[in-house]
Amino acid sequence: MADIGRFIAPGVRSRGAYHVPAGEPPIKLDAMESPYRLPMELRDRWLHALRDIALNRYPSPEQYERVKARLARDARLGPDIGIILGNGSDEILQNILLALSPDVTVIAPTPTFVMYEQIASILGRRFVGVPLQEGFRLDVAALRDALARHAPALLFLAYPNNPTGILYPDDDMRALLAVDDAAIVVDEAYHPFAQASLMGALGRAPRLLVVRTLSKQGLAGLRFGWLAADRAWTDELEKVRLPYNVSTVTAASVEFALDYADVFADQAARIRAERGRLYEALRGMVTVWPSEANFLLFRLPVPGSAERIHGRLKEAGILVKNLAGAGGALTDCLRVTVGTPAENAAFLAALAQAL
Numbered sequence: 001m002a003d004i005g006r007f008i009a010p011g012v013r014s015r016g017a018y019h020v021p022a023g024e025p026p027i028k029l030d031a032m033e034s035p036y037r038l039p040m041e042l043r044d045r046w047l048h049a050l051r052d053i054a055l056n057r058y059p060s061p062e063q064y065e066r067v068k069a070r071l072a073r074d075a076r077l078g079p080d081i082g083i084i085l086g087n088g089s090d091e092i093l094q095n096i097l098l099a100l101s102p103d104v105t106v107i108a109p110t111p112t113f114v115m116y117e118q119i120a121s122i123l124g125r126r127f128v129g130v131p132l133q134e135g136f137r138l139d140v141a142a143l144r145d146a147l148a149r150h151a152p153a154l155l156f157l158a159y160p161n162n163p164t165g166i167l168y169p170d171d172d173m174r175a176l177l178a179v180d181d182a183a184i185v186v187d188e189a190y191h192p193f194a195q196a197s198l199m200g201a202l203g204r205a206p207r208l209l210v211v212r213t214l215s216k217q218g219l220a221g222l223r224f225g226w227l228a229a230d231r232a233w234t235d236e237l238e239k240v241r242l243p244y245n246v247s248t249v250t251a252a253s254v255e256f257a258l259d260y261a262d263v264f265a266d267q268a269a270r271i272r273a274e275r276g277r278l279y280e281a282l283r284g285m286v287t288v289w290p291s292e293a294n295f296l297l298f299r300l301p302v303p304g305s306a307e308r309i310h311g312r313l314k315e316a317g318i319l320v321k322n323l324a325g326a327g328g329a330l331t332d333c334l335r336v337t338v339g340t341p342a343e344n345a346a347f348l349a350a351l352a353q354a355l
């Protein structure tokens with residue numbers, strides 16, 4: 001293989017690519033996807049809505065503006081709040097980091113969504129992880145201290161957090177929003193499964209950016225995310241966004257999906273109810289943390305058994321996420337996405353067997 005090392009940035013060379021396991025397991029509970037597809041009748045309507053798209057044309061500004069206006073209306077955003085569209089919220093996170101001045105330190109409580117650190121590292125940004133406390137609670141004092149020490153700093157908060165599922169308390173969020181001079185990205189990827197949002201605080205918090213995605217509510221294949229923030233932010237981020245990052249097919253599908261918000265809300269409610277049942281069942285077998293997202297993090301009772309149990313589940317046709325390799329607070333931990341009642345029952349039976 002050619003020696004190209006000196007062409008590649010150290011932050012890229014030192015990392016592995018984000019790994020997506022190949023194959024289609026019969027029961028896929030590793031990536032926080034919704035187990036529910038669009039109802040058949042809606043699929044036909046969706047195909048009909050796509051029929052007249054001009055695929056020979058680039059997406060138009062009008063189409064993007066329509067999507068943004070619709071998102072702003074549904075989220076009741078005021079006129080001072082702007083929106084940026086993304087090819088998944090991953091791309092939004094990347095655009096935020098691309099736009100940052102080199103002297104800004106990126107901070108996040110850890111463990112959290114790996115892409116904050118992954119993208120920061122690839123872009124050569126300084127990243128500081130502040131460990132969560134016992135029970136995966138925020139260490140607000142340590143975070144405030146880190147934000148002050150590394151100012152100017154930008155804090156990523158997944159709310160609820162991945163991979164823990166924990167929704168941080170209002171008081172903690174208020175305390176962090178009050179920190180002078182820090183920018184805070186609240187990543188609400190799991191919003192459909194939590195009963196809380198900081199979207200309503202946007203008009204009062206000029207350094208708050210709120211990120212959402214449609215991925216977790218049944219549209220992961222679409223790749224669509226968005227950000228809302230004071231227009232001072234979105235005017236800058238708009239310069240970083242590639243001109244046609246959201247395809248015409250995606251934009252039209254989003255417009256379609258927003259018309260059927262009730263269908264997705266209903267699916268999310270079923271997942272929340274199932275999450276409660278799964279939590280109760282897991283509690284009898286392993287250490288499991290309460291979750292406000294569409295997944296549950298749990299620790300196996302036998303130290304060092306994660307690889308074996310993960311493999312046994314896989315043999316039974318069930319794919320969950322093995323987080324034990326991350327070590328630290330995630331030692332011996334697996335994460336399971338909430339599936340359909342039948343999938344969850346199969347998972348519980350296979351786990352009981354494997355244990």
Ligand SMILES: Cc1ncc(COP(=O)(O)O)c(C=O)c1O
Pocket residue numbers: 031032087088089090091113158159161162187189212213214215220223224225
């Ligand atoms: C907290 C969080 N943010 C963002 C994402 C990225 O989602 P997407 O790029 O599909 O919008 C994920 C995906 O797992 C996530 O857990």
